[in-house]
Amino acid sequence: MLHAVNLTKKYQEHLALDDLNLSIEPGDIYCLLGANGAGKSTTINLFLNFIAPTSGKAVIDKFEVTENPQATRKLIAYIPENLVLYNELSGLENLEYFVGLAGMKYHQEQLVGFLKEAGLQVEAYKKRVKAYSKGMRQKVGVAMAIAKRAKVLLLDEPTSGLDPKASNEFSELLLRLSKQNVATLMATHDLFRAKETGTNIGIMKSGKLVEQLSTEEINHSDLEKLYLNHMSN
C-alpha cells in the first residue's frame, strides 16, 4: 500500500533522507522511531507530497506521489503533532468542512457517527474547537480519516503531549483502523506506544533507516536497548 523506493531528500549539502526503502501493507502500523532530525517527518512529508524527493519515489497504492498528487491525496489522511482546526467552528463543522474538501458529503447523523467512533464526547460535538484539548482535536482528526475512508494514515508524532489516557485511547483507535485494513505510518518518539500499537518498527538515524523489525520479535526493554544503542553509535 505504501512504498518508499530508494527515497532520498537532500537540502543543499544536508542529506535529510538517505535511500529509504520500506513497504507498509494494509493493516500494518509502521512506527518510525528516531531522534529529532533523523528524517521521520521528512519521510511523511515526502508521502504527503509537501516536498519533492531528490531521487527515488514514494508510492501509495500504485500511484507515485509526485506524479499523481490528487489521486494519492484521496487515499490518505494526515494527522500532525498538533492538529490545528478552525477555532470558530465546532468539531462537527470542522469535520464536515474537511471531508467536504475531500469531495465527500455526509448527513449530520453520519458525521456524528464518525465523531462517536473516534471517541469524542457527545457534548463536545457542537462546541467551538477553541475549547478543545489536544486529545479532542486529535480525535476529530481520526474522525476525518474514518469519514474520508482513508486507506493510508500518515501520523507525525500524534501522541506527543497527550496524557497517558488520551494516548492510550488514540492507540486503540489506530488498532481499530488497522483492523479495517488501513495502512499506518507513524513517526513517534514514544517507544512504549510504538511497541504496544505498531506492527512494525523502523529506527532512523541521520536520514538512514538503520533498523527494521516486527514488534512481535522484540520486547519493551530490548527495544529500548536497541534504540539507545543506535542513538549512541
Place this chain on the structure above:
Amino acid sequence: MVFLVAAKEIKEIVRSGQFKWMLGIVVLLSMVATYISHVHWQEKNRQRIEAANQARELWLAQGSTNPHNAAHYGTFAFKPQFPLALIDPGVEKYTGVSIFLEAHSRNEADHVAAADQTGLSRFGDLTPDFVLLFIVPLMIIALGHQSVTKEKEQGTLKIIKTQGISNRQLIAGKWLGNYLPVAMLTTCLFVVAALFIGEFDWKFLATLWLVYLAYFAIVNSITLVVSSLTNSSGISLVTLLAIWICSCLAVPKIASSYTNEKHPYPTRQEFEAAIAEDKKKGLDGHDPWSEASKKLERETLEAYQVNKLEDLPFNFDAFRMQKGEEHEAEIYFKHNERLKEVHKEQTTVYQKLAVLSPFLPTRFMSMSLAHTDYSTHWHFADEAEKHRIKMQEILNTNFAENSRLGEWGYKADASLLSEIPEFHFEALDFNEVMSANSSNLGILTAWLLASFGLLIFASTRI
C-alpha cells in the same frame, strides 16, 4: 467545493469578534454618511429650487422695461441637483451651482460651497463615496490579509492540501468568502441610498453599483494575492496597507500634481486679461466711436442701401449691441474652449495614470455616473452660455425692431420677459456618459482581469 470554502470563510468571519466590530463601524459610517448626504442633498435641492423660482420671479417682476436694461439686470442659470450626487458629490463643492447671465459677459459659476466653509473643510466630508472608495477597501484588507497566511501559520493549509482540493479551488472559495459580505454591504448601502433618492435612473445607479463591485473585486483579489505570496499575516497586512496608501492616497495626489504641472490652467487674472485684450480688438456694443463700430456702420448702410443710420428699418444701437454680443460670445467661446482643451489634456494624463491605481478609474466613473464631475460642469457652463446668447438675441432683436435710433427710453412690453425661457439643463444621457468613460471602463476591466490573473498565479505559489 468552492462554495464550501466560501461558506466556511463567511461562517468564520461572521463569528469572529474582529469582524463584528469592523462591520459595525463600516455600517455605522455608511449609514451616517448616507443620511448626512441625504439631508444635505435635500437642503441644497430645496435651496436651488427656491432660488431658481425667486430669480424667475425677479426677472418677470421687471415688468415693462428697456430690453437692454433687462439684459444688464440679468438672471441666473442654476445647475440642477442630480440624484446620484447623494452617493458621490464629486467636485460639486468646488464648481459652483449657478451662473449669472447678463449682457456682454460670460460669468463663471458662483455660490461655490467650499468658499463658504472654514479651513476644516480641508478634512473632507463624510459621504458614501468616501466610505466606498477608502473605507471599504480597508475593510477588505482587514478581512482578507490573513486569509491564506493564517492557514500557513496555523498549519491548517497542510491538512487542507491533504484533502484533495486544488489550490485554485481553495483560492476561489476564499475570494468568494471574503467578497460576498462586502458585496452585500455595498448592495445594502445602494438600496438605502436608492430609497432616500426616490427618483433616479436605474441604469446609472446599477452601473455605479457595478463599478464599485468591480473595484472591490480588484481590491479583494490583490488582498488574496498578497496573502498567498507571503508567509506572515503581519507582513501581509503591512504590504496591503502600503498598497492602499499608494493607490488610494499617493497616486491620486501625485497624478493631480503631475497633471497640473504638465498642463496648467491659466490663472483667473491671465484668463480675464486675455479676454479683455481680445475684446479691445473687436466690437464693443456700447462704444459707437470705435473703429469696429464705424466699420459695422459702413457695412450695414451699404447692405441696406441707405445713407444714414436713421433710415435703417431697425434701431442700429440695438443692432450694434447684438453684433457686439456675438463678437464677445466668440471671444468667450475661444478662451473657454482653450480651458476645455486643458481639461481634456489633464483628463488624458489622468486616464494614462489610472493604470497605476484602480482607484482613479473608479473615482472618475463614479463622479461621471453621478453627474458631479468636471465634464458635467463644463457642459452646464456651455449650456448656460448658449442660454445667455439666446436671451441676448431675443432682447436685442426686440429692441432693434421696435425702437428707433437713439430711442434709449424705449420700453418693451412685460410679455417680452416671459419669452425668455427658463433655463433647463439636461446632463449627458447614459450612452453618452459610458462613451465618455470608455477609457476608464477599459482600464477598470483591465485591472479586474489582471488581478484575477495574478490570483491564479498566486494560487500556484501557496
